[in-house]
Amino acid sequence: MPLAEHLDHHGGFLLRGFGGDRGPMMLIDAVERAGLTGHGGAGFPTARKMRAVAGRRRPVVVVNAAEGEPASRKDAYLMHTRPHLVLDGAVLAADAVGAHEVIVALHAGPSPVSAAVAERQAAGLDPVAIKAVQVPKEYVASEETALVRFLSGAPALPTFTPPRPFERGVNGRSTLVQNAETLAHLALIARHGDEWFRSVGTPDAPGSLLVTVAGAVQQPGVYELAFGMPLKAAFEAAGGLTEPVQAVLVGGYFGAWLPAETALRVRLTPADLVAAGAAIGAGVLLALPESSCGLAESQRVATWLAVQSAGQCGPCAWGLPAIAEDLAVLTRSGNTTNVKNRLERRLRLVEGRGACHHPDGTARFVASALRTFSADLARHRRGNPCPPARHPVLPLPDDPERR
């Protein structure tokens, strides 16, 4: 959406529209009352992150639009269709925390963001400098500390914390890293207020979220849903299911499988999903058809996740390949008790032992596959592995069909 059309549709915004010099802090207060949390995966309260940066010397705002999750398209979609809404949010957040610099972190490839930034500069819209930076496509590169390190001129690898980015971020400066979608919500809160934001969703999970709906649905794509709606509303929004579904991957590759009967009953709130054994993560909802083999699908992704380890931390560098191999053995030969026990021990072993959450997320994903596809394990053991002919449903970045 071009700038003129954007301002026409959403209206302009006044940086100090919240009331004189107290304006910036009042925006943080409004964000807090709205209950906005991060939409990048971790779900951290946005206002608390902003307060940690506000008032520090020469802070920087980083827009994390470098979606690393292969099954997620929501940030790419948002940056393509509503770049100005995200940039509005970034500028408002920068003003609120006292930053004069905004960096938009994107994947390589055509993007309307540079044009949008130029458009804003020509219009003299923003009192802050905005620049777009392309970041490597590796899965861990969009992790917050890896991103900050890359933007400081080093390789895009996660770092040991503390210091967290708010303490020492880009080039040593206090840095607010926010997911692109989070900033779009912030821009709407600044315009319409926290009560408007809370008019959809539930008291504990206010507002709406973008989800990437994929798998066995009529129209895969990005949809907006209110928190608290049934998960199956996402599949209805995508035109309904194309065939019977056995399980749903919730959150992405750091997320979890839920059996279809659980997934189609659950409500889309963080608390309901956690109670069901999943988390909303990056907003991926992927319907796995009955005709697919959940074990084979999971094993393929686990192998990819092992390769995506930055290789910095021993338990991740050694543990994830061992986990992927165990899962491959189980997929080939079924419920081999020793291998299953070893795999379950290794899943517990790697958790919390990396500098970033890559091993934790991978372990969660694999553990959920063992739970959800336990009947398949038994079937494979009896010498009836699933037919391998079907094209994989879970997307990986190297798939030629994906982009």
Added chain:
Amino acid sequence: MTVRLRVNPITCQAHGLCAELLPELISLDEWGYPLLDPEPVPAELMDYARRAVADCPTLALMLTED
């Protein structure tokens, strides 16, 4: 004030000295990387814990206070 062991997993190179020096609180996983007791370091082991921290060849082991 409680003191706990923590390791920087990026700098740790699995030398394993810590598990030799403080077997009460540190064991090694199947790849040789340390598994730390998450409980606070008991007072009677504090000197040994400090020794293990000081002797880590990559200075990956540390004591944190919370």
